[in-house]
Amino acid sequence: MSDHAFEAEKERLLQDVRQVLSSTEDLLSTAGDEGSDxxxxxxxxxxENLKLAKDRLQDAEQLVVGKAKVAAKATDQYVHDNPWKSIGIAAGVGLLLGVLISRR
Incomplete structure (x- = not known):
């Protein structure tokens, strides 16, 4: 799985968790204060568990964003330090993908 696909999958998962938390909040607010003890x-x-889950989700989001920024900076630095090597790698990957696509 490529980094881009992995990041997209993580973002989809975070969005799903956000939606579940929002739905649970709505359910709790409509339930009101009626009922037994x-x-x-x-x-x-x-x-309480919902609040804890929201806090953990925010922490996870901050961690993912921080790691993504570090990875982007490292990649940018590598490309600037090794431009010809980066071009060669990109050309090789492009050639490999071209060969794989043309076989189908």
Whole structure:
């Protein structure tokens, strides 16, 4: 799996988690304060777990963004330090992809 595909998959997963958290918040808000003591206790516990999940998601997003920035800087530095090697690698990858595509 390429880095681009991996990043796209991570972003899709984060978006799915955000959507689940949002749906859970909506469900809790529509449930209101009605019900038995057990139901209220359950809603409080779910609300606490939801807040914890949101905090962890924010931490994970910051970590992913930080790692992506570091990887981008390292790649940029490598290309600037080794322009001819980078061109050769890109040409080789392009040739390999061309051969693979033409076989189909």
């Amino acid at each position: 057990k139901a209220r206790a359950l809603r409080l516990k779910v609300a």
